[in-house]
Amino acid sequence: MLNISHAAGHALVTPGKQSPDGYKEWQVTNEIVTIVMMELENYEGVSQKRIDDPTGSSDFPLNKRCELINTWGANVHIDYHLNAYGSGWNNAGGTETYVYTTRPSEAAALAEKVQAKLVRELEFRNRGVKTANFQILRDTDMSAILIEFAFMTNHNEAMKMRTTEYQKKAAKAVVEGLAAQYGLVKKLVKIPSTDVFYRVQVGAFTDINNAKGLAEELKAKGYPAILIK
Incomplete structure (x- = not known):
């Protein structure tokens, strides 16, 4: 101290x-x-x-x-x-x-x-x-x-x-x-943990190729995209 x-x-x-x-x-x-x-x-x-x-x-x-x-x-x-x-x-x-x-x-x-x-x-x-x-x-x-x-x-x-x-x-x-x-070190800011997850839907298409194209684009950016009918 x-x-x-x-x-x-x-x-x-x-x-x-x-x-x-x-x-x-x-x-x-x-x-x-x-x-x-x-x-x-x-x-x-x-x-x-x-x-x-x-x-x-x-x-x-x-x-x-x-x-x-x-x-x-x-x-x-x-x-x-x-x-x-x-x-x-x-x-x-x-x-x-x-x-x-x-x-x-x-x-x-x-x-x-x-x-x-x-x-x-x-x-x-x-x-x-x-x-x-x-x-x-x-x-x-x-x-x-x-x-x-x-x-x-x-x-x-x-x-x-x-x-x-x-x-x-x-x-x-x-x-x-x-x-x-x-050599003072700043205190860590604690972020409250949570078990609640929220889903966000991006896009709805009548053409499956358009849907697949957006899914691939999101995956390429690092987002876990899932194609659901």
């Missing part, structure tokens, strides 16, 4: 953490987390837990988040964020993914896969996989990555990330990165 924990960055009530027009980071990252978790339900051997307030009404301190993640026993943790530069709209932009300063091999490999897929899906500037001494990366016991999907101070990126289309693109990249790193 692969235990994956998720946290949607900062809460609605966190000071700052918003676009110049007041749109909160959480309004975007919460949607991405929700979609990711829904999509991962389609894979075998995955258990998930959200390590934040899913209502956005409170912001858990980082030490509490780390404690919750470690206590639950996550194998992987993903923190979801939007970047920012300055206080007004500007041209700083792009996607980047962080791992701890020591570049743990598994976390780095996951980050590289997720980053590549995010750049492909979102088509923002590739800022690469970077290292940082973030507490959420340092004080957790598992492979952890922190994603900065885009800049909420970049008008073009901010507007796109508010759309369902781009939130789905971001979620798809995260899920595909996880699947590639851990």
Whole structure:
């Protein structure tokens, strides 16, 4: 079982953490987390837990988040964020993914896969996989990555990330990165068995040669045609 924990960055009530027009980071990252978790339900051997307030009404301190993640026993943790530069709209932009300063091999490999897929899906500037001494990366016991999907101070990126289309693109990249790193397999869709069979009659002719001709044509196409008087 692969235990994956998720946290949607900062809460609605966190000071700052918003676009110049007041749109909160959480309004975007919460949607991405929700979609990711829904999509991962389609894979075998995955258990998930959200390590934040899913209502956005409170912001858990980082030490509490780390404690919750470690206590639950996550194998992987993903923190979801939007970047920012300055206080007004500007041209700083792009996607980047962080791992701890020591570049743990598994976390780095996951980050590289997720980053590549995010750049492909979102088509923002590739800022690469970077290292940082973030507490959420340092004080957790598992492979952890922190994603900065885009800049909420970049008008073009901010507007796109508010759309369902781009939130789905971001979620798809995260899920595909996880699947590639851990060899996740989708659940088989079971088709209910049935003992009921239905017959379909094709054609009725007064000339037996016409009937034989249609029967042969159907057989040639792989259908079990039977000629009945």
